[in-house]
Amino acid sequence: MRKEASLTTLIDAILPGDAGLGLPAGSRVGVPAFLESHGLAADAAVLLSQVETVARDRFGIGFAALEAPDRVTCVERAKRADMHRASGVLVACLRAYYTDPGVLRALSAGAVPPFPDGNALDDDDWTLLEPVYERGPIHRPVPS
Amino acid sequence: MDPVDVVIVGSGASGAAAAWSLSRAPALRVVCLEQGEAPDPARYPTTRPDWEVSRHTTASPFPNERAGAADYPVDDRASPIAIANFNGFGGSTILYSGHVPRFHPSDFRTRSLDGVGEDWPLGYDDLAPYFAENERHMGVAGLGGDPAYPDDDRPLLPPVPLGPMGRALGHAFNALGWHWWPSYGAINTRSHAGRPTCVNLGPCNTGCAQGAKGSVDVTYWPEARRQGVEVRTGCTVVEVMLDGRERATGVRYIATDGVEHVQPAAVVVLACSGIGTPRLLLHSTSTAFPDGLLNDTGLVGRNLMLHPLGFTEGVFDTDLRSSVGPQGCCLLSQQFYETDPARDFVRGYTMHILRGAPPAETAITGYLMRRIPLGAEHHRRFAETFNHTAGIAVIAEDLPDPANRVTLDPDHTDRHGMPGVRVTYALGENTKRMLAHGLARSKEVFAAAGARVTASFAPVRHTGWHLMGTARMGSDPKTSVVNAFGQAHAVPNLFIVDSSVFVTAGAVNPVATAQALTLRMCDHLRDHPAITARAA
Numbered sequence: 050m051r052k053e054a055s056l057t058t059l060i061d062a063i064l065p066g067d068a069g070l071g072l073p074a075g076s077r078v079g080v081p082a083f084l085e086s087h088g089l090a091a092d093a094a095v096l097l098s099q100v101e102t103v104a105r106d107r108f109g110i111g112f113a114a115l116e117a118p119d120r121v122t123c124v125e126r127a128k129r130a131d132m133h134r135a136s137g138v139l140v141a142c143l144r145a146y147y148t149d150p151g152v153l154r155a156l157s158a159g160a161v162p163p164f165p166d167g168n169a170l171d172d173d174d175w176t177l178l179e180p181v182y183e184r185g186p187i188h189r190p191v192p193s
Numbered sequence: 194m195d196p197v198d199v200v201i202v203g204s205g206a207s208g209a210a211a212a213w214s215l216s217r218a219p220a221l222r223v224v225c226l227e228q229g230e231a232p233d234p235a236r237y238p239t240t241r242p243d244w245e246v247s248r249h250t251t252a253s254p255f256p257n258e259r260a261g262a263a264d265y266p267v268d269d270r271a272s273p274i275a276i277a278n279f280n281g282f283g284g285s286t287i288l289y290s291g292h293v294p295r296f297h298p299s300d301f302r303t304r305s306l307d308g309v310g311e312d313w314p315l316g317y318d319d320l321a322p323y324f325a326e327n328e329r330h331m332g333v334a335g336l337g338g339d340p341a342y343p344d345d346d347r348p349l350l351p352p353v354p355l356g357p358m359g360r361a362l363g364h365a366f367n368a369l370g371w372h373w374w375p376s377y378g379a380i381n382t383r384s385h386a387g388r389p390t391c392v393n394l395g396p397c398n399t400g401c402a403q404g405a406k407g408s409v410d411v412t413y414w415p416e417a418r419r420q421g422v423e424v425r426t427g428c429t430v431v432e433v434m435l436d437g438r439e440r441a442t443g444v445r446y447i448a449t450d451g452v453e454h455v456q457p458a459a460v461v462v463l464a465c466s467g468i469g470t471p472r473l474l475l476h477s478t479s480t481a482f483p484d485g486l487l488n489d490t491g492l493v494g495r496n497l498m499l500h501p502l503g504f505t506e507g508v509f510d511t512d513l514r515s516s517v518g519p520q521g522c523c524l525l526s527q528q529f530y531e532t533d534p535a536r537d538f539v540r541g542y543t544m545h546i547l548r549g550a551p552p553a554e555t556a557i558t559g560y561l562m563r564r565i566p567l568g569a570e571h572h573r574r575f576a577e578t579f580n581h582t583a584g585i586a587v588i589a590e591d592l593p594d595p596a597n598r599v600t601l602d603p604d605h606t607d608r609h610g611m612p613g614v615r616v617t618y619a620l621g622e623n624t625k626r627m628l629a630h631g632l633a634r635s636k637e638v639f640a641a642a643g644a645r646v647t648a649s650f651a652p653v654r655h656t657g658w659h660l661m662g663t664a665r666m667g668s669d670p671k672t673s674v675v676n677a678f679g680q681a682h683a684v685p686n687l688f689i690v691d692s693s694v695f696v697t698a699g700a701v702n703p704v705a706t707a708q709a710l711t712l713r714m715c716d717h718l719r720d721h722p723a724i725t726a727r728a729a
Contacts, residue, residue: 067572121568139567140557147553148243156579158552159517160394162242164402167392168517170354175336177360178374180367186340187372189531191298191316192305 056081058113059097062120063139064146071155075146083145084138093138099127196457198724200444201225201464202430202473205284206704207691207711208464209409209417210327214715216420221724223422224456226446228429229263229281231410237400244399245553252399254279254288255655262449263429266605266613267468274499274657276616278466282426283410285466286704289658290398290521291379291406292545293333293705295324298343299531300699303592307532307539309623310592310697314668314677315713321345323709331407331708332385334522335377341527351382354393358515358583359523362546365642371528376546377705378522379407386412393518395551406519428454431611433461433477433486433687441687447609459723462688464711467497467660470693471599472614474664487664487674487681494600496593496662498698501620503587503628503651505635507644512580515549523548529634530700538626540590542700544635547584555579564647585638587631587651590700591624593662620652628652659703664693679714686723690714 057076064075084093097112103123104112112123128135146152153161160166199215201208204227215223238247249258254277256264263280279285298317303310325348334350352375355363359375366373380391391405404411418424427449434442434455443457463470471494475485485493509515526544533541550558555578559565565574591597597619601612620628628651639646667673670682675694681687690711692703699706718724 063567064571065569070572070576072572117569121566124567136561139560143556143560144246144553147556148245150242153242153552156552156576158579159514160392162240162244164240164392164394167394168514170356170393170514170518173352173355173360173375175352177363177367178336180370181340181372181374182338184340184370184372187527187531188297188341188343189299189306191302193316193318 055113056093056097059093059100059124060142062117062124063142065117072152075142078146078149078152080142080145084141087141089138089141092134095131096127096135096138099131099135100124103127194454194456196443196459197222197224198458199223199460199462200456200458201462202444203227203284203464203466203469203691204282204409204414204424205464205466205691206286206409207707208284209413210708210711211462211464211690211715212417212422213330213413214712215719216417216422218719219421225422225424226428226430226444226456227282227424227426229261230426231282232287232400234400234402234404237402239394239396239399240402244396245551248399252288254398254658256280262608263427265472265607265611266602267616268602268605268613269616269657272616272618272657273620273652273654274501274618275655276468276657276660277655278468278660282424283408283414285658286408287400287410288398289408289704291519292376292521292702293331293379294377294525294701295342296699296701296706297341297530300697303540303697309539311667311672313696314666317343320706320709320713323712324705326712327705327708331379331412332381332388333377333407334380334382336375339374341372341374341530350385352376353378353380353382353519353522355523356514356518356548358509358513358549359546361509361513361642362583362638363524365638366526368641369637371526373524373526375524376522378519380519380522381405381407391519395516395518395520395548397519397521429607429609429611430473431476431609433463433473435479435481435486435684439481439684441684451609460686460688460718460721462690462718464691466691467663467693468599468614468616470689470691471663472601475601476611487683487687489683490671490674492665492674494663495595495598496665497597497599497616497618498591498593498659498661498695499618499657500659500698500700501589501591501624501628501652502656503589503632503635504653505585505632505639505649506647507583507585507639507642508578508647509581509583509642509644515580515583516551518548520548529631536630538623538630540592540623540627540700542590542627542631543588544631544638545586545588547586549580549582552579555582562648583644585635587628587635588700588702589624589627589631590698592621593665593697594621599663659692659698661692661695661698661703664689665696666694667696678717679710686721688714688718
């Protein structure tokens with residue numbers, strides 16, 4: 050009996066977790082829900098079917114049974130066969146992942162909404178501009 | 194409807210400055226009609242973690258992508274540069290990055306100095322006091338003493354912080370012996386005019402929920418409204434009306450509920466942008482102007498200038514927190530702004546440093562450009578890119594060309610059936626050579642900074658913010674639409690105060706120059722006979 054891969058398998062092949070960096074896998078942060086809410090569930094299902102086909106054609110086994118690098122190979126090959134649809138799904142997965150509050154905090158991406166916290170930037174030492182001052186004016190004289 | 198002294202069409206950068214200026218004459222009754230609604234800062238995208246998603250939907254600067262109720266269709270397929278705008282109270286300043294440098298003195302004399310374009314009927318010195326007044330209102334951060342400008346005494350807030358990335362590029366410009374300077378940003382680097390200090394979140398161009406960015410809804414408009422200017426949102430003006438003596442009598446507009454109204458006015462002021470203003474003029478046909486109002490010379494909609502933009506991205510080996518800080522305001526270089534006979538082009542460009550991309554944009558761009566793979570290597574490569582990047586935008590001066598134009602598009606209409614616009618635009622040879630020069634120099638900057646160049650191309654399609662030249666000013670009615678005060682040659686109580694009137698484009702963001710022009714024009718307008726008679 051063929052075991053079909055799930056959308057979770059596909060998303061985690063694209064965006065696996067990284068325990069060392071404290072980053073969750075894509076399926077853990079609402080990527081499937083994002084695809085659904087943005088009207089991409091059907092396109093994601095088509096991509097899933099395509100990667101399954103590539104897996105069986107190229108590797109002779111189902112997508113879910115493949116090692117992680119081979120899964121990515123399948124996704125990229127499926128994308129080349131249906132560039133517009135697949136790119137739309139993959140871009141949405143990335144957008145969903147990198148707008149998740151937990152991911153943003155794990156990245157140390159700076160303040161995360163809802164604010165009021167902001168980001169500090171050091172004061173500048175404007176002696177850095179001394180060479181620019183020293184070269185003098187560069188604006189062009191204009192006849193009156 | 195009761196007549197008013199002045200009706201202003203459009204509430205953006207210039208419409209707001211006009212409203213404030215005219216509101217200083219308390220006897221005047223001034224009404225502003227805005228086709229969009231007032232955005233609610235409490236609902237700006239940056240109040241949510243998924244704010245980057247909104248840049249491609251409700252907060253997109255591209256009207257066809259945003260498809261808001263107040264947007265009109267813009268067919269820009271015949272242009273390598275897509276048109277950006279925002280139709281709402283505050284206009285495109287809601288979504289702009291707030292970079293507000295002044296034009297240079299030479300920008301007003303391109304014909305005399307370089308034999309290209311046309312001279313403006315005014316000069317930098319005429320605008321200098323209005324630049325300063327505008328900077329006070331908008332709250333502009335920067336640093337005086339810039340050698341790229343004449344000596345002046347600008348009322349500036351402290352400069353926007355460079356951050357580690359900006360300092361790295363400052364050192365690189367110094368190593369090359371080239372000009373650079375901190376940005377002129379409409380960013381509150383300290384509390385100003387009752388608005389708070391910027392907290393360096395970054396995404397100014399989705400709307401600043403803090404109110405630290407100087408968009409006109411929080412700068413000019415509060416005072417203008419306190420001084421009596423009435424704003425009506427959701428009102429799409431479809432015609433400037435004339436009497437039999439070629440005088441404007443007011444405007445015809447359609448409210449959100451679809452009901453048509455006429456607003457009689459002694460003076461009509463148009464401030465609908467370099468696209469919206471020619472659209473309205475071309476749609477206002479009459480026996481006297483069968484080809485569109487003020488279009489007896491065929492100039493309305495022509496000479497569109499867009500500032501074609503080149504872009505180079507560099508990636509540093511170290512984390513420079515480059516995404517932190519106002520995205521469009523860091524530093525700029527005007528080393529190549531003025532004409533140099535040794536080059537193969539005339540006029541010049543600004544190199545404008547952009548901060549690093551936010552997380553989702555970093556991941557998506559990196560993936561599409563094959564720098565950040567999917568799968569196991571994804572996170573490591575993302576970490577090597579995010580907060581490590583900077584961009585150099587090459588803002589090129591494009592020269593006026595009558596073939597570059599805006600026309601009506603009767604095949605695509607807005608919610609009220611008014612035609613949208615078609616934009617036809619091609620890069621001139623001078624501009625192409627300028628962009629090639631700018632891309633090469635931007636690569637030198639990154640090399641001097643020790644950064645790897647990962648992308649460099651021009652023109653960048655989604656950059657058509659700067660809409661200029663489509664109803665240009667001049668002294669000769671045969672070659673211009675309005676005079677130096679924005680007053681229409683053919684209809685003396687009709688004024689155009691937005692960047693449609695620009696004669697040439699300069700090579701900096703146009704909004705400060707547009708607003709300074711507006712303030713100057715309105716000083717003149719207050720002395721217009723139709724105004725003084727009613728105010729007496």
